Amino acid sequence: MEPTPSKSSLHETIPGSGLVAYFSMEVAIRPEMPTYSGGLGVLAGDTLRSAADLGIPLAAFTLIHRKGYFQQHLDPHGAQTEEVQPWNPADYCTEEAARVTVAVEGRAVTVRAWRYELTGQFGHVVPIYLLDTDLTENSGWDRGLTDHLYGGDTNYRLQQEIVLGMGGVRMAHALGLRINVYHMNEGHAALLTLALLESQLGGGPQGAATDSDIEVVRRKCVFTTHTPVPAGHDRFSTEQAIRILGGERTARLEKLGCFHEGLLNMTLLALRFSRYANGVAMQHGKVSRAMFPEFSIDSITNGVHAPTWISEPVQRMLDEHVPAWRRDNLYLRNAIDVPETEMLTAHARAKEELLAEVGSRTGLVLNPKVLTLGFARRAATYKRATLLFTDEERLKEIAAKAGGLQILYAGKAHPQDEPGKALIQEVVAEAAKLSNNDLRIVYLENYAWDLGAQLTAGVDVWVNTPKRPYEASGTSGMKAAMNGVPSLSILDGWWIEGCIEGFTGWAIEDGANDAEEAHSLYTKLETAVVPLYRDAPEKWARLMRTTLAFNGSYFNTNRMVKQYARNAYYPERPAETAKVEEEAFAD
Numbered sequence: 001m002e003p004t005p006s007k008s009s010l011h012e013t014i015p016g017s018g019l020v021a022y023f024s025m026e027v028a029i030r031p032e033m034p035t036y037s038g039g040l041g042v043l044a045g046d047t048l049r050s051a052a053d054l055g056i057p058l059a060a061f062t063l064i065h066r067k068g069y070f071q072q073h074l075d076p077h078g079a080q081t082e083e084v085q086p087w088n089p090a091d092y093c094t095e096e097a098a099r100v101t102v103a104v105e106g107r108a109v110t111v112r113a114w115r116y117e118l119t120g121q122f123g124h125v126v127p128i129y130l131l132d133t134d135l136t137e138n139s140g141w142d143r144g145l146t147d148h149l150y151g152g153d154t155n156y157r158l159q160q161e162i163v164l165g166m167g168g169v170r171m172a173h174a175l176g177l178r179i180n181v182y183h184m185n186e187g188h189a190a191l192l193t194l195a196l197l198e199s200q201l202g203g204g205p206q207g208a209a210t211d212s213d214i215e216v217v218r219r220k221c222v223f224t225t226h227t228p229v230p231a232g233h234d235r236f237s238t239e240q241a242i243r244i245l246g247g248e249r250t251a252r253l254e255k256l257g258c259f260h261e262g263l264l265n266m267t268l269l270a271l272r273f274s275r276y277a278n279g280v281a282m283q284h285g286k287v288s289r290a291m292f293p294e295f296s297i298d299s300i301t302n303g304v305h306a307p308t309w310i311s312e313p314v315q316r317m318l319d320e321h322v323p324a325w326r327r328d329n330l331y332l333r334n335a336i337d338v339p340e341t342e343m344l345t346a347h348a349r350a351k352e353e354l355l356a357e358v359g360s361r362t363g364l365v366l367n368p369k370v371l372t373l374g375f376a377r378r379a380a381t382y383k384r385a386t387l388l389f390t391d392e393e394r395l396k397e398i399a400a401k402a403g404g405l406q407i408l409y410a411g412k413a414h415p416q417d418e419p420g421k422a423l424i425q426e427v428v429a430e431a432a433k434l435s436n437n438d439l440r441i442v443y444l445e446n447y448a449w450d451l452g453a454q455l456t457a458g459v460d461v462w463v464n465t466p467k468r469p470y471e472a473s474g475t476s477g478m479k480a481a482m483n484g485v486p487s488l489s490i491l492d493g494w495w496i497e498g499c500i501e502g503f504t505g506w507a508i509e510d511g512a513n514d515a516e517e518a519h520s521l522y523t524k525l526e527t528a529v530v531p532l533y534r535d536a537p538e539k540w541a542r543l544m545r546t547t548l549a550f551n552g553s554y555f556n557t558n559r560m561v562k563q564y565a566r567n568a569y570y571p572e573r574p575a576e577t578a579k580v581e582e583e584a585f586a587d
Contacts, residue, residue: 018180022060023189031449034068034085038378046305050557052120061168064132065149072412074445078428080421089114100170104159109142110135111167158244165191181569184223187266193273222568223274228287235263271295276568280473281494287469302473303560309479311457313349329556336549340541354458370404371533374459379413379420387465389430390518399439402530406440410447457483464489481551484544503546
């Protein structure tokens with residue numbers, strides 16, 4: 001039986017460490033709470049789950065998103081429509097008595113918080129405070145400010161960011177939390193720096209900030225940027241800033257160099273007020289430094305929360321052969337020694353569960369023995385969901401030689417992303433045109449947490465084809481790897497670090513254009529993937545083992561959170577931090 005780790009935490013062991021306050025516009029807390037849209041929110045949720053497992057002294061702040069992101073519906077031609085996802089916070093959270101106000105367009109908007117207690121595997125609790133403006137003292141418009149995740153226009157977005165950043169700082173103070181470090185997960189929370197600066201100056205937008213005042217704020221703040229896509233960095237016009245934030249605050253932000261090309265840039269604001277900043281993969285760190293060369297930007301590669309994303313059949317296999325994996329994900333390295341037959345059996349069960357779900361959603365009966373590829377992520381054009389269809393005849397030939405090929409697609413397009421919506425329709429049209437006895441292509445609607453977990457565990461190969469260098473990290477392939485599922489992907493984001501050719505999957509070679517990269521994709525399918533899957537099950541089982549052992553043991557949020565603790569949260573106390581980690585996982 002596995003020994004129970006010590007329940008000591010960094011907070012209890014390091015005197016005066018205080019709390020880390022983690023701010024994120026979206027957090028995937030649990031499947032029933034539609035408080036996230038995709039990768040950023042899932043990463044935030046996995047971060048908090050690992051912080052709870054590791055005993056990190058952390059509290060999180062986000063918005064309540066009473067009407068969720070959206071539920072996706074697709075018609076037979078793939079046209080997307082959206083439906084709100086209302087939910088009741090009282091079913092999962094406890095309302096706090098504290099109230100704070102923020103100024104939005106000169107109006108005083110009252111904010112409350114709902115507390116969700118996320119409990120780690122050894123009992124440590126990370127409270128998540130979901131900020132809410134749906135109060136009778138607010139106007140009808142202001143009551144809806146925390147309704148929709150990424151809803152409305154840029155005016156609505158800036159107003160939400162005031163609630164998150166400035167309201168979150170004030171709520172933390174009202175709740176009596178003693179916070180030493182503020183972690184901004186993406187630029188949506190950057191206005192918390194303005195709230196901290198104003199607090200340092202005695203409150204309100206008035207007063208001149210000195211270099212020492214700014215340094216006081218910088219010492220408290222760290223920042224993670226998540227996108228190399230320029231449009232992914234929130235920017236607002238001077239007119240919007242003056243109208244929504246106020247003239248004095250806007251003038252201060254301009255003076256502090258937070259405008260670029262006439263626009264208030266939230267990434268710039270976060271960088272100027274952070275003592276530590278990082279991208280989310282080695283390559284993304286390089287890209288971010290090129291985008292913002294005046295700043296020092298480190299990199300901490302993302303991970304996923306192993307117990308959340310490893311399927312039940314694989315968990316049972318690991319519990320029998322590598323029981324220490326739950327308390328220390330590094331032990332997933334020992335999956336290299338699990339019996340080949342058990343690896344194949346565990347995956348077969350996960351695949352059966354996935355195909356049963358496909359059947360219940362679509363009425364289609366897919367073959368569990370046929371090679372099945374998975375492609376599921378946000379429907380954005382740079383992710384190139386149609387690269388697989390570049391040479392239709394060659395794809396059909398590969399399917400015939402393989403003895404059958406099944407491709408499962410899923411993904412939502414942002415309601416205002418018309419090119420993304422058109423991309424879904426294009427995939428659905430290709431599926432209708434190409435599907436035959438050998439080749440089955442299915443687009444599953446309403447991609448969310450539960451379906452994502454089934455897909456990453458149940459397909460045989462995970463495919464990712466972003467246009468370089470626009471993939472910051474990507475975490476769906478990490479979830480697949482946790483289940484022994486290899487990737488066939490473009491060398492961008494995390495896959496640059498995770499690809500060991502033939503041992504954790506295969507790289508799609510860089511090409512001068514889409515056609516060249518599609519050629520590489522087809523060649524890898526023909527010469528490496530299909531023969532191994534079709535003709536050598538024992539070798540395929542070994543591939544699954546090395547995928548799980550090499551990538552599962554590294555690309556997890558336990559490793560990632562420890563890196564944040566050492567490099568961002570407590571960099572001045574590495575010895576104490578290491579001592580806490582050693583004690584927390586002592587036998």
